[in-house]
Amino acid sequence: MESLTGTGVALITPFKKDLSVDTEALTRIVNYQVEGGIDYLVVLGTTAESATLDKEEKKLVIDTIVKANAGRLPLVLGIGGNNTKEVVEEIKSADLSEFVAILSVSPYYNKPTQEGIYQHFKMVAQASVLPIILYNVPGRTASNMLPETVIRLAKDFDNIVAIKEAAGDIVQAMRLIQNAPEGFLVISGDDMVTLPMVLAGGAGVISVIAEGFPHQFSQMVRLGLERRVDEAYKLHYEIADSIDMIFEQGNPAGIKHIFKELGLCEDTVRLPLVNINADLVSRLSAFVKKINGKVVA
Template sequence: MSLRQTLRGTGVAIVTPFTHSGDIDFNALENLINFIISNGVEYLVALGTTGETPTLSKEEKTDIVTFVFEKVNGRVPIVVGMGGNSTHEVARDLEKMPLEKAAAILSVSPYYNKPSQEGIYKHYEVVAAASPKPVILYNVPGRTGRNLDAATALKLAHEIPNIGGIKEAANNMVQCMHLLKDRPDHFLVVSGDDDLVMPQLACGMDGVISVAANCLPERFSNMVRAGLAFDFKKAKELNDSMLEAYHLLFAENNPAGVKAFLAELGLIQNHLRLPMVPLSEGLAKKVKIYLKSVAS
């Protein structure tokens, strides 16, 4: 079964809850997992950027993946984030991480060192060879400093069998259309931009790996399912109701926005690891107002 079938719909890049002392709050993580799944999303993504992975140790990452597999217990597929800007270190990490139960890995393109397109291609060639699971490319130039061009992504898709999809978060609709026009039939294309998902579904995307679906899982996944069914009247109504949420989620940084939402819902404590800090007081008040408006 291709990733286009397994991972169609809404995936959630889950946050990592922390206690006041800065440890991982596994009780809150279990509650969050159950909340998200019970509200209808199609799959989870552990160790995405939303999970504050740059601040997690390798031991913590392994503990989170093991815990997520245990608590999900086969209810939905799980994708594991495994990326970095040292190609050979990513390959070594793939050998050590317990990935037997993963549907795929999500691997961000190399950040900060700004490789050429040929360098990005060769990086993913090595990662795909080392990975025991299909690789989903992750293009997010706002974080990495380098765009993964559509031509490079398509070359990877057509030439390397273990590359099964892409999370496209370049905020570029034309690039998305090129990917969708020329992709192989098996190749999964999902959005990484919550605020663009609805029009991207109209272009033919297979779904999304979402931040917003942490805190608005039912509303957001219903919007995606409506878009996948080409019921854009319903999709637009639901999307319109979340436009303010999209702004609040990303106005300062991710995951400060989503953690403010989740704390207001009583699912986690509002703690982040430096250099990330909680949402400013003014925006936090707007989060409360928004959640009251959608609950009424």
């Protein structure tokens, strides 16, 4: 899965002030990623506020991204949930013709055992005609998909090809890299530890901050993959402060403000998310001006 190496971004869903999907802004954002050197796009992940989108809106988002992308970058579709039967049915009914893989989050809220997680993804793998990227994000799901479970799945199902690992635990990530079958990709799901994971043998990242600063972040990942460590870390430390800031008051509220600063979309989010406060607005705005070397209208 060479197309999943490097920098992917979890695209936001831009909303107008009336909370409707802003397709013109979404088109601008896709073009911004392509022009910034991003390697692939993830559609309808958590960052897309997909939990707040109805079926018609999800189709609108997919259609808009596919049209705007025009085949330029590989596309990954987010399909996951905590109702295994429902996830399987969605995979079987989805039009997957424009996508190279599915990103599927570990079941949230239910807090399944490791065997429950295994059985869930067994059903997902058997239902899918596309490769599967597992997504481990304990901070959102309330359960950690352990390396032993991931490796078991990777060995048992040929179409489970990668994991987006967002436990924030570099040791856990290194155990995955060390013990996973040959060709299985360990992808960072945590922007702050992306570079250490890449240098340890990871395949890249599915990122949020890279949406705002695609050139800088994708170049950092490329330098890391090329083992140009000093150059890569220079870029990491230029961006690092913004990573903490964009998640400080909820995702994607932080990254949406960066997009507003860049003139790409409004910073509107849907409840239960709310806009970031004035203090964070000031700090993020200052960071955007600093990294771009000018005020971006």
